Amino acid sequence: MFKVVLVLVSLAARALAWDTVCAVKPLGGGQDDGPNINAAFEECSSNAAIILDGYYSVNTLLLAKGLSHVDIVLSGTVQYTPNIAYWSPNSLYLTYQNATTFWFLSGQYIHLYGGGTIDGNGQVWWDTFNTTGNSGTAGGSSTTFARPIPLTVGNASNVVVEDITEIGSPFWNNFVYQSTNVTYSRINISSVSYSSAPTANSDGWDIYRSSYVTIQDSTVNNDDDCVSFKPNSTNMVVQNMWCNGSHGISVGSLGQYAGETDIVANVFVNNVTMRNAENGARIKVFGGSPYANSTAGGGTGYVKNITFQNFYVYNVDNPMYLNQCYSTPAATCEEYPSTLSISDIHYINVTGTSSGEEGSVVVDLECSAECEDITATGTHLTAPNGTATYVCDKIATLDELDFNCTAPS
Ligand SMILES: *[C@@H]1O[C@H](CO)[C@@H](O)[C@H](O)[C@H]1NC(C)=O
Ligand SMILES: *[C@@H]1O[C@H](CO)[C@@H](O)[C@H](O)[C@H]1NC(C)=O
Ligand SMILES: *[C@@H]1O[C@H](CO)[C@@H](O)[C@H](O)[C@H]1NC(C)=O
Ligand SMILES: *[C@@H]1O[C@H](CO)[C@@H](O)[C@H](O)[C@H]1NC(C)=O
Ligand SMILES: *[C@@H]1O[C@H](CO)[C@@H](O)[C@H](O)[C@H]1NC(C)=O
Ligand SMILES: *[C@@H]1O[C@H](CO)[C@@H](O)[C@H](O)[C@H]1NC(C)=O
Ligand SMILES: *[C@@H]1O[C@H](CO)[C@@H](O)[C@H](O)[C@H]1NC(C)=O
Ligand SMILES: *[C@@H]1O[C@H](CO)[C@@H](O)[C@H](O)[C@H]1NC(C)=O
Ligand SMILES: *[C@@H]1O[C@H](CO)[C@@H](O)[C@H](O)[C@H]1NC(C)=O
Ligand SMILES: *[C@@H]1O[C@H](CO)[C@@H](O)[C@H](O)[C@H]1NC(C)=O
Ligand SMILES: *[C@@H]1O[C@H](CO)[C@@H](O)[C@H](O)[C@H]1NC(C)=O
Ligand SMILES: *[C@@H]1O[C@H](CO)[C@@H](O)[C@H](O)[C@H]1NC(C)=O
Numbered sequence: 556m557f558k559v560v561l562v563l564v565s566l567a568a569r570a571l572a573w574d575t576v577c578a579v580k581p582l583g584g585g586q587d588d589g590p591n592i593n594a595a596f597e598e599c600s601s602n603a604a605i606i607l608d609g610y611y612s613v614n615t616l617l618l619a620k621g622l623s624h625v626d627i628v629l630s631g632t633v634q635y636t637p638n639i640a641y642w643s644p645n646s647l648y649l650t651y652q653n654a655t656t657f658w659f660l661s662g663q664y665i666h667l668y669g670g671g672t673i674d675g676n677g678q679v680w681w682d683t684f685n686t687t688g689n690s691g692t693a694g695g696s697s698t699t700f701a702r703p704i705p706l707t708v709g710n711a712s713n714v715v716v717e718d719i720t721e722i723g724s725p726f727w728n729n730f731v732y733q734s735t736n737v738t739y740s741r742i743n744i745s746s747v748s749y750s751s752a753p754t755a756n757s758d759g760w761d762i763y764r765s766s767y768v769t770i771q772d773s774t775v776n777n778d779d780d781c782v783s784f785k786p787n788s789t790n791m792v793v794q795n796m797w798c799n800g801s802h803g804i805s806v807g808s809l810g811q812y813a814g815e816t817d818i819v820a821n822v823f824v825n826n827v828t829m830r831n832a833e834n835g836a837r838i839k840v841f842g843g844s845p846y847a848n849s850t851a852g853g854g855t856g857y858v859k860n861i862t863f864q865n866f867y868v869y870n871v872d873n874p875m876y877l878n879q880c881y882s883t884p885a886a887t888c889e890e891y892p893s894t895l896s897i898s899d900i901h902y903i904n905v906t907g908t909s910s911g912e913e914g915s916v917v918v919d920l921e922c923s924a925e926c927e928d929i930t931a932t933g934t935h936l937t938a939p940n941g942t943a944t945y946v947c948d949k950i951a952t953l954d955e956l957d958f959n960c961t962a963p964s
Contacts, residue, residue, distance in 0.1 A: 579607055581631070587636075621662050625666070658705065788818075
C-alpha cells in the first residue's frame with residue numbers, strides 16, 4: 556500500500572552509494588505522514604537513503620530500529636501534530652526522568668542531514684503545562700500529558716546529525732540515550748514561546764548512558780540547559796557553541812538516587828558563548844542521605860576529568876558554578892556529605908560579566924565532601940556592580956585557582 560506514496564528510486568548515480576532510495580511523498584492536507592515515514596525506515600533500513608524533502612505532518616510515533624548504513628536526507632520539514640491526546644500515551648517512553656519521544660532513531664552508521672527542520676509544535680504543550688502544572692508521565696499511571704522529545708538517538712552507534720533546525724520542542728530537544736559515537740554539527744535550536752506561558756524543560760541536549768558524543772558548531776535559544784550530561788556520560792566533546800537564555804552547560808544533576816552509581820567523565824567543553832543565562836559552566840551533585848531508599852540524594856559515583864575552556868559569558872547569573880549539595884538541606888550535607896566524588900575539574904579562560912543576580916559573586920564552587928584537583932586559569936570575570944567575589948567551600952586545591960576565595964556566608 557505504501558508503495559503508492561513511497562517512491563523507490565534507483566538512479567544510477569545514487570546506486571553507487573546506496574542500494575535503495577526511499578523518497579517519501581507528503582500526503583498533504585494535514586494527513587498523517589508518519590506511517591509512510593515508518594515504511595521508509597523498514598524498506599530502506601540498510602545501505603539506503605531516505606529522502607524527506609517536503610512538509611510532513613506526523614501524528615504517529617516514528618520508530619527507526621536496526622538501521623544500518625542509512626542516510627536520512629531531511630531537507631523538508633517534519634512537524635509533529637499538537638495532538639496531546641494522541642502523543643501522551645503513544646510516544647515512546649524511555650523511563651529516565653519520565654522522558655518520552657516522538658522519534659526514536661536507532662541502529663548504526665546513520666547520517667541525518669539536509670538543512671531541514673524538525674518542528675515540535677511546542678507552544679500548545681507549554682501553554683497546557685503552564686495552565687495545568689501537570690509535569691507529565693508517559694508509560695506510568697498517568698498517560699494524559701507527556702511531552703515528547705523531537706529526536707532521540709537511542710541504542711545507536713556511529714551516528715552523525717548535521718545541518719538541522721529544531722524549533723518548538725515540548726521538552727528536551729535532543730536525547731542521546733544508550734548510544735556511542737554520535738556527532739551533532741550545525742544544529743540550530745530555538746524553543747521560544749510566543750504566549751505568556753514559558754517554555755519548559757527545553758534543554759538543547761541531554762546525554763544518558765552514552766559515550767563518545769560530540770556536539771559542535773551549533774546555536775541554542777532556550778530556557779533550560781544548553782547541554783546536559785546526565786548519569787553515565789563519558790568522553791564528551793562540546794565545542795563552538797552559542798547558547799542564549801539557557802541554564803548553561805551542565806553536568807548533572809547526579810547522585811539523586813541512593814544505591815545508584817552515576818559517572819560523568821572525560822568531558823571537554825571549548826569555545827562557548829553563553830548569553831543571558833542562569834549558569835555558564837555548571838556541575839550539580841546531590842548531597843548524601845541517611846536513607847537507603849532516598850530519591851533526593853545519597854547516590855554515589857564520580858565526576859572526573861572535566862575541562863571548561865574558553866567560555867565567554869554575558870549577563871550570566873553564575874558563570875562558574877559547582878554544587879555538591881544540590882537541592883539538599885545544608886544540615887543534611889554537613890552530616891551526610893555526598894559520596895559522589897568530584898575531581899580533576901579545569902576551568903580555563905572563563906571570561907566576561909555576570910548578571911549581578913548573585914550580587915558580586917561570579918564564581919561559586921561548593922563541595923560537601925572535599926573536591927580534589929580543581930584548577931582555574933585565565934579567569935577574567937566582572938560583576939556589574941563593584942569588585943567581583945569568589946565563593947569556595949571544601950576545595951582541596953585553593954592554590955590552583957587564579958582568584959582568592961571567600962567562604963560561603
Ligand atoms: C515520573 O512519574 C512518576 C509517576 O508515575 C513520578 O512519581 C516521578 O516523580 C516522575 N519522575 C520525574 C523525574 O519526573
Ligand atoms: C534499547 O536497548 C535495551 C537494551 O538492549 C532494550 O532493553 C530496549 O528495549 C531498547 N529500547 C528500544 C526502544 O528499542
Ligand atoms: C564514528 O562514527 C563515524 C560516522 O559513522 C564513523 O565514520 C567512525 O568510524 C566512527 N568511529 C569509531 C571509532 O567507530
Ligand atoms: C543556523 O543559524 C545560523 C545563524 O542564524 C545560520 O547562518 C545557519 O544557516 C543556520 N543553520 C541551519 C542549519 O539552519
Ligand atoms: C501562564 O500562567 C500564568 C500564571 O498562572 C497565567 O497568568 C498566564 O495567563 C498563563 N498563560 C497561558 C498562555 O496559559
Ligand atoms: C568559536 O565558536 C564560534 C561559534 O560560537 C565560532 O564562530 C568561532 O569560529 C569559534 N572559534 C574557534 C577558534 O573555533
Ligand atoms: C553507570 O555505570 C556504572 C559502572 O558501569 C554502573 O554501575 C551504574 O549502574 C551505571 N548507572 C546508570 C545510571 O546507568
Ligand atoms: C580527559 O578527558 C579528555 C577529553 O575527553 C580526554 O581526551 C582525555 O584522554 C581524558 N584523560 C584521561 C586521563 O582519561
Ligand atoms: C523510605 O523508607 C522509610 C521506611 O523505611 C519510609 O518511612 C520513607 O517514607 C521512605 N522514603 C522514600 C523517599 O521512599
Ligand atoms: C586562553 O586565553 C589566552 C589569552 O587569550 C590564550 O593565549 C590561550 O591560548 C587560551 N588558552 C586556551 C587553552 O585556549
Ligand atoms: C547595581 O547597584 C545599583 C545601586 O545600588 C542597583 O540599583 C542596581 O540594581 C544594581 N544592579 C545589579 C545588576 O545588581
Ligand atoms: C590574593 O590575595 C593575596 C593576599 O592578599 C594577594 O597577594 C593576591 O594578589 C590576591 N590574588 C588575586 C588573584 O587577587
